[in-house]
Amino acid sequence: MFNSILTLIRGRAYDAEQAFIDRNAVPLLAQQIREAASAIQSARRAVAIAVAQNEQEKIQHAAIVARISDLENRAVAALQKDGDELARQAAEAIAQLEAERHASEKAQAQFTQTIGKLKATVRASETRLQQLRRGERLARATEQTQKLNAACDDNSGLATLDEAEETLARLQAYQNRCEVAALAMKEMNAASRPEIVIEKLANAGFGAPLGSSADDVLARLRERMNSAA
Structure with missing residues (x-):
């Protein structure tokens, strides 16, 4: 023993x-x-x-x-x-x-x-x-x-690598949602402003145009040329 x-x-x-x-x-x-x-x-x-x-x-x-x-x-x-x-x-x-x-x-x-x-x-x-x-x-x-x-x-x-990758994926998804929300908010703010609405109506042909177009400028130039002749 x-x-x-x-x-x-x-x-x-x-x-x-x-x-x-x-x-x-x-x-x-x-x-x-x-x-x-x-x-x-x-x-x-x-x-x-x-x-x-x-x-x-x-x-x-x-x-x-x-x-x-x-x-x-x-x-x-x-x-x-x-x-x-x-x-x-x-x-x-x-x-x-x-x-x-x-x-x-x-x-x-x-x-x-x-x-x-x-x-x-x-x-x-x-x-x-x-x-x-x-x-x-x-x-x-x-x-x-x-x-x-x-x-x-x-x-x-x-943390394991898998957990870190999942965290990164969640972070990227959250950031993407924030970007989409910010863009939508910007569009809504722009649509609600009166001057933006007026500009859209003028561009669509409703009412007097807000500025001169190229065609307007050419017509004015031709008229000046004809008057001078």
Whole structure:
């Protein structure tokens, strides 16, 4: 029984831990990406240091090779003039330099191999980091969308989109009714004014016209022209 209780407690603790991780997955992912980016930057620096060390090793190797060649020439000159003791000293120095040359060549080979592996690791890591960053942006967009959906579904908080659309439709209908009523009121006010009624009667041909028409003006002009003639 006691073991079962312990197992249940561990199970609930695990469930709580997983639920906490799920709720904070986006900030957790962002932090993990930042740490991964920092590690990749450190790897880049390691590659740069390895390349610099390899270049320095190449310079030292070239100097060793030059010294060996110089000592060999001098040793041959010493042997030609019976300078056996000096030639032996030169040979010993050459042997030491050849050991250094061999060690330098070995170090260069190791540097080249290490640099190749580091560069491949950095390239692969950078590709994975780019994919993670794209995934993070998508996850954030999805989270914001889910929050918006949750807010719209919460009847105790924001109004739903359907309710807002219905409110807008009612508002537009009310405004249209107000415009129609205002236009009708304007027409009724105009129809009740005496001057408007007189103008309508005159335009219909009932009674004297209120103003001169184009035909009246032309007739008057012709009459003036005929009188002048």
